[in-house]
Amino acid sequence: MTVNTTLATYSDWTYATAIAIYVLSMLFYLAEQAFGRFARRSERVEAATVGGSGGGTAVLDRPAPPRVTPAGRPLPERLGRMGVALTVLGVALHASAVLTRGLAVHRVPWGNMYEYGSAVCLAAMVTWLVLMRRFPIRRLTGFVLLPIVVLLFLGGTVLYANAAPLQPALQSYWLVIHVSAAATSSGILLLPGVASLLYLVRTANEHNPRRFARLAPRLPGADMLDRLAYRTTIFAFPLFTFGIVCGAIWAESAWGRFWGWDPKETTALVAWVVYASYLHARATAGWRGNRAAVINVLGFAVMVFNLFFINLVVSGLHSYAGVNG
Amino acid sequence: MTGSRIGAVLALLRNTWRGLTSMRTALALLFLLALGALPGALLPQRSLNAPKVGQYITEHGWWGRVLDKLQFYDVYGSVWFAAIYVLLFVSLVGCLVPRSVEYARQSVAKPVLTPRNLGRMPHYATSTVDASPADVLAAVRPKLRGWRAVEREEDGGARSISAERGFLRETGNLLFHFALLGLLVAYAVGKMYGYEGQVIVQADGSQFCNSGVLNYDSFRPGLRVDGTQLDPFCVKVNGFTARYLPDGQAESYQADVQYQSGADLETNTWKPYDLRVNSPLRTAGDRVYLLGNGYSPVFTVTFPNGQQRTGHVQWEPVDQQTKLSQGATKFDPPDVTDPVLRRQQQIAVTGLFAPTAVYDGKVLSSGFPALTSPAVAVQVYRGDLGTDSGRGQSIFSVDHQMIADGRLKKVASQNLGLGQQLRLDDGTTVRFDGVVPWVNLQVSHDPTQDLVLVFAILIIGGLVTSLTVKRRRVWVRATPESGAEGGGRTVVEVGGLARTDQAGYGEEFTRLSGELLAAPRQRAEQDPE
Ligand code: HEM
Numbered sequence: 001m002t003v004n005t006t007l008a009t010y011s012d013w014t015y016a017t018a019i020a021i022y023v024l025s026m027l028f029y030l031a032e033q034a035f036g037r038f039a040r041r042s043e044r045v046e047a048a049t050v051g052g053s054g055g056g057t058a059v060l061d062r063p064a065p066p067r068v069t070p071a072g073r074p075l076p077e078r079l080g081r082m083g084v085a086l087t088v089l090g091v092a093l094h095a096s097a098v099l100t101r102g103l104a105v106h107r108v109p110w111g112n113m114y115e116y117g118s119a120v121c122l123a124a125m126v127t128w129l130v131l132m133r134r135f136p137i138r139r140l141t142g143f144v145l146l147p148i149v150v151l152l153f154l155g156g157t158v159l160y161a162n163a164a165p166l167q168p169a170l171q172s173y174w175l176v177i178h179v180s181a182a183a184t185s186s187g188i189l190l191l192p193g194v195a196s197l198l199y200l201v202r203t204a205n206e207h208n209p210r211r212f213a214r215l216a217p218r219l220p221g222a223d224m225l226d227r228l229a230y231r232t233t234i235f236a237f238p239l240f241t242f243g244i245v246c247g248a249i250w251a252e253s254a255w256g257r258f259w260g261w262d263p264k265e266t267t268a269l270v271a272w273v274v275y276a277s278y279l280h281a282r283a284t285a286g287w288r289g290n291r292a293a294v295i296n297v298l299g300f301a302v303m304v305f306n307l308f309f310i311n312l313v314v315s316g317l318h319s320y321a322g323v324n325g
Numbered sequence: 326m327t328g329s330r331i332g333a334v335l336a337l338l339r340n341t342w343r344g345l346t347s348m349r350t351a352l353a354l355l356f357l358l359a360l361g362a363l364p365g366a367l368l369p370q371r372s373l374n375a376p377k378v379g380q381y382i383t384e385h386g387w388w389g390r391v392l393d394k395l396q397f398y399d400v401y402g403s404v405w406f407a408a409i410y411v412l413l414f415v416s417l418v419g420c421l422v423p424r425s426v427e428y429a430r431q432s433v434a435k436p437v438l439t440p441r442n443l444g445r446m447p448h449y450a451t452s453t454v455d456a457s458p459a460d461v462l463a464a465v466r467p468k469l470r471g472w473r474a475v476e477r478e479e480d481g482g483a484r485s486i487s488a489e490r491g492f493l494r495e496t497g498n499l500l501f502h503f504a505l506l507g508l509l510v511a512y513a514v515g516k517m518y519g520y521e522g523q524v525i526v527q528a529d530g531s532q533f534c535n536s537g538v539l540n541y542d543s544f545r546p547g548l549r550v551d552g553t554q555l556d557p558f559c560v561k562v563n564g565f566t567a568r569y570l571p572d573g574q575a576e577s578y579q580a581d582v583q584y585q586s587g588a589d590l591e592t593n594t595w596k597p598y599d600l601r602v603n604s605p606l607r608t609a610g611d612r613v614y615l616l617g618n619g620y621s622p623v624f625t626v627t628f629p630n631g632q633q634r635t636g637h638v639q640w641e642p643v644d645q646q647t648k649l650s651q652g653a654t655k656f657d658p659p660d661v662t663d664p665v666l667r668r669q670q671q672i673a674v675t676g677l678f679a680p681t682a683v684y685d686g687k688v689l690s691s692g693f694p695a696l697t698s699p700a701v702a703v704q705v706y707r708g709d710l711g712t713d714s715g716r717g718q719s720i721f722s723v724d725h726q727m728i729a730d731g732r733l734k735k736v737a738s739q740n741l742g743l744g745q746q747l748r749l750d751d752g753t754t755v756r757f758d759g760v761v762p763w764v765n766l767q768v769s770h771d772p773t774q775d776l777v778l779v780f781a782i783l784i785i786g787g788l789v790t791s792l793t794v795k796r797r798r799v800w801v802r803a804t805p806e807s808g809a810e811g812g813g814r815t816v817v818e819v820g821g822l823a824r825t826d827q828a829g830y831g832e833e834f835t836r837l838s839g840e841l842l843a844a845p846r847q848r849a850e851q852d853p854e
Contacts, residue, residue: 263366273359
C-alpha cells in the first residue's frame, strides 16, 4: 500500500505545532509560578503516619480544592488556567499528528522510533490530563512538559523517519498489542519519575529550608508527590509487565526465541527490575521515603535511556528504528 | 565446648539465612540484578554477535581484554551474573516459605480483637444513637458484606465488630512471587533441554533434514542436549520471493516450503507451508524460522577437454540494504584422480555479486536488493584451494594462506553480466549462468516455553491482584451510654486502619463510617418500636 504523502506532511506539521503549543503553555505555567505565591498552603496535605503491619501506612486524604475567590480569579490562577487550556490544545494536536500519521501509512502509528516516541509522549500527556482532573497538581504541568518537549523535539529531529510501510519483521498484530502496551506504560512511567524528582526537591527543602528555597515552596506537599508517584507506578507497572510478555510472545514468532537478551529487551527488563525494587523499597522499613523516590527516578532514567540511547547507539534486533538502518 | 561451637555455627547459619531472606537483601539483590544485566545491553555479546566482540577487544586494548577476563562479553552466562540470580532465587524461596505459612495461618484466623481505644486509630468517627448495642450491630452488619467480620461481646454491655478485607492482596502477592519462581525454573530447564540450529538452504528444491547436528551450519545445544535425539523432520525449499519498496526497504519475504514429519516421513508425504517472517513452521515439537536470505550466483566452468561443471553456493550479503554479496564458488577438475595433479587445477570463482548492477567506472556495486540486472565482478583463482589441508575452510572466501604460499594464483579478473563468460589462459571458460536465492533457516527447540508463558500470565494476574486490592480494617463498637441521661442511648464508634501502603483510605473511610453511623439511625427511623 502506498503512503499518503499529503496526510504525512499534514501530520508532520501538526507534530511541530503541538510542540510549539506545549512550549507556549509551559511559558504560562512559568508565569503562574512567577506571579503566584498564593495558594501555597492551601494545597498542603496533612499527613499522619502510623505504624501498621507490613510497615507504616501513610494516610492521606485528598485536600480540599483551593477556594476560588469570588471577586474574579487572581492573575496567576488565570495564567495557570490558560496554561491548561493550551496544554489541552497541544494534546489534541499531538493526538491528531499521531492519528494522521497512522492514516497516512495505513497502519498503527508506531512502526519506528520517531512514531514510537511520539506515542509514548502522547500517552504521558493524556494520562496527565486525566490526573489533573483528579488531583490538584496543575502547577506541576510545566515540570512534566519539560521532558516531554525535549523528547518530542529529539524525536522530531534526531529520530525522524519518513512515513513508510513496515518491514517484514514488524508485520504482525503483535505490533498493535505489544507496542501499544509498551508505549502506554512507558509514557505513564515518565510521570512518576517527574513526581519523585520533585519529591526529592521538596524533602531536601524540608530538611534544610535553604536548599531549593525558590522552587520547593511552590510544589505540592511531599506526600502528595509521593502518592502521585506511587499511584501512577502501580497503574503502569502491570501494563509494562504485560507489554514485556507480549514482546516475548512476538519475539518467539519473529526472531525464533522468546527471550534473547537483545539490548532493548534487556534494558526493558532492567527497568522492570528497578520498578520492582521501587515497590519493594516502599514495603521496607527505612526505605520508604527518599530512597524509594531515588529508585523511582532511576527507573525513569532507565526508561528514557531505553527510549533513545539503546536505539541510537547500540544495535540489536530492535534497531529497525529507521534511524541507523 | 563443642556444644557451644555448634551453637555458634548454628547461630551464624541462622543469621546468614535471616540476612539473606530479609527484605533489605532482596532489595539489594534486585538492584544488583538490574546493574549486572545492564552491561549486556551496552557491550557486544558473544551469544549475539561474536565477530563484534573480537573487534571490540582489538579496538580497546588491555581494557577490552580485562573485560573479557571478567566475562563481560558473556554477561548472561557469567559466574557473577549467575551468583546474583542464584542468591536472589534463594532469597525468594526463603522469603516465600515463611510467608506462605503465615498466609495459611491467617486464612483461618479470625479478625483481630477490637482495640480498646478506637480513638487512637488513624481514622475515627463517632456518634450517639437511640438504639441498643444489639440493634446497632444488627443495623451495621449488612453494611459490612464482603468483609471478614467477627462480633464480640465486651465488658459493660458493649458489643463490637472487627472486620477486615483485602486478604486477596496477599494471595496475589504470593501468586506473583511463586509464578516468578516457576518462570525462572522453567526458563532454566528450557535452556538445558533446548537447542537452536541454523542452516542455509538453496531455494531450488533443496532440502534439509533435522536428523543430526552435522546437517546444520551452526548448532547451539543446551547443556543436556548431545544432538543424538533430535525430533526428525525434513523441509524442502522450493522457492523464495522477496518484495521491496522502491527505496529498497523490504516489504515481504516468503519461502515456499514443503515439510514432512512423524508418519509422513515413512510414507514420504510432503505438506506445503507458506513460511514467512512472522509465521514459523511448527512441527514435531520444533519451530522453523525464516531468518535471512541471499543469493547464490550460478557458474559453469568448461574445462579445456570440453567437460563442464556447474555449481552454486551461497554468497554472503555484505550490505543488507542492497544485497551486494561476496563469496567463493569452488570447483574440482573433472576426471582427475591423482590428488597432486588435482590440487594444481582446482578453481575458485570469487568476488562480488550485485542483484542490480551499478558501475562506477569498472567498480561494481549494487543499487537495489532485487534481481533486476544481476552481475558479478569475479576473480578466478587456480591451484590448490587447500581443501585437503585439514585446515577449516570458509565457504565465503579462498584460503589466503594458499595464496601467500604461491600455491593458489589469481588467473583472471573481470565483470560479467548474465550469460557472459571469461576465458582463462589454458582455454578454460567461466560463465555466469544465473542466480538461485537461498534462505537461512533456524530450527528452535524449547520444551518448556509454553510453561514459561503460563507462569508469565500468572505473574501478571498476581501482580494486578496484589496491586489493586487494598487491605483495610474497620472496627465498630457500640457502648451503652453511661451517666444520668444515658438511658437507652448508645455511643457508636468506628475506627479504621489501612494495612497496606495504599493512600486514599481517608475518603473511603469517611464514606464507610458515614454509612455505618447512619445505619442504626435509619433503622430506628424505619421501625420506631
Ligand atoms: C526475583 C526477585 C523479585 C522480584 C522481581 C519481585 C517483585 C516484586 C514486585 C513487582 C512486587 C510488587 C507487587 C506486589 O505487591 O505483588 C513485590 C512485592 C513484594 N515482594 Fe517481591 N520480588 C522479588 C523477590 C522478593 C523477595 C526475595 C522477597 C522477600 C524477601 C520479596 C518480598 C516481597 C514483599 C513482602 C512484597 C509486598 C510489598 C507490599 O506489600 O507492597 N520479594 N515484589
